[in-house]
Amino acid sequence: xxxxxxxxxxxxxxxxxxxxxxxxxxxxxxxxxxxxxxxxxxxxxxxxxxxxxxxxxxxxxxxxxxxxxxxxxxxxxxxxxxxxxxxxxxxxxxxxxxxxxxxxxxxxxxxxxxxxxxxxxxxxxxxxxxxxxxxxxxxxxxxxxxxxxxxxxxxxxxxxxxxxxxxxxxxxxxx
Ligand code: SF4
Numbered sequence: 435x436x437x438x439x440x441x442x443x444x445x446x447x448x449x450x451x452x453x454x455x456x457x458x459x460x461x462x463x464x465x466x467x468x469x470x471x472x473x474x475x476x477x478x479x480x481x482x483x484x485x486x487x488x489x490x491x492x493x494x495x496x497x498x499x500x501x502x503x504x505x506x507x508x509x510x511x512x513x514x515x516x517x518x519x520x521x522x523x524x525x526x527x528x529x530x531x532x533x534x535x536x537x538x539x540x541x542x543x544x545x546x547x548x549x550x551x552x553x554x555x556x557x558x559x560x561x562x563x564x565x566x567x568x569x570x571x572x573x574x575x576x577x578x579x580x581x582x583x584x585x586x587x588x589x590x591x592x593x594x595x596x597x598x599x600x601x602x603x604x605x606x607x608x609x
Contacts, residue, residue: 460591467594468509474605478510479597482520482544486537486573487563488527491587492554496524498590506594517541522549522597525577528556528563529570541577549600551581553593558582580604 471479483496499506500513507513514520517540529537541550552573555561560571570576580603583596 463591464504464594467591467598468506468511471511471598471601472509474601478512479522479601480512480514480520481522481524481597482514482517482540483524484526484537484540486525486527486533486557486576487530487569488554488556492526492557495587495590496526496553496593499593504590504594511597517543518545520544520548522551522600523577524551524553524593524597525573525579526553526557528560529573529576531568531570534570534576537573537576547604549580549604550577551583551593551596551600552579553583553588553596555584555586558584561586 483493485493498504502508517523523541523544525537527533541548550573552558556563557573560569563569563571565571565575573579581596581600583592585592588596
């Protein structure tokens with residue numbers, strides 16, 4: 435059985451397409467952002483992700499930050515389960531009325547100095563859902579926001595850029 439599988443592998447070879455050529459500069463950008471984040475902070479950055487009512491499209495892109503290409507965790511930038519352990523909240527979705535109180539409590543439970551980055555059109559301006567009896571609209575209607583990452587959904591590299599911008603701005607303010 436194993437022998438026939440090996441024969442099949444050698445006969446077929448690599449069936450997948452080669453990765454697209456995105457250029458040397460783009461390929462190096464994730465590593466550059468990771469290095470700058472670590473040099474600014476001098477320590478790990480911990481992130482609590484909050485889905486306040488998204489369609490999960492933005493979560494798929496956030497999930498990609500953990501793959502070997504973006505490799506956030508490999509650089510010491512970790513997602514944590516509790517806001518009490520977090521430096522930064524990464525919030526998606528329009529804020530559904532059912533999540534309004536939970537989001538406020540999560541924000542209150544995050545220790546100072548905290549950062550909030552919103553991900554996706556819905557979180558930045560309410561997106562398709564806007565404000566209604568079921569939706570509070572954008573995240574900034576509920577908690578203070580430091581940086582927005584637009585797109586529906588945004589690419590992982592844009593999310594990394596947004597995190598870096600928020601951290602840079604906080605460092606400049608604290609000087
Ligand atoms: S921005 Fe787009 S992908 Fe993200 S939660 Fe809204 S509809 Fe979904």
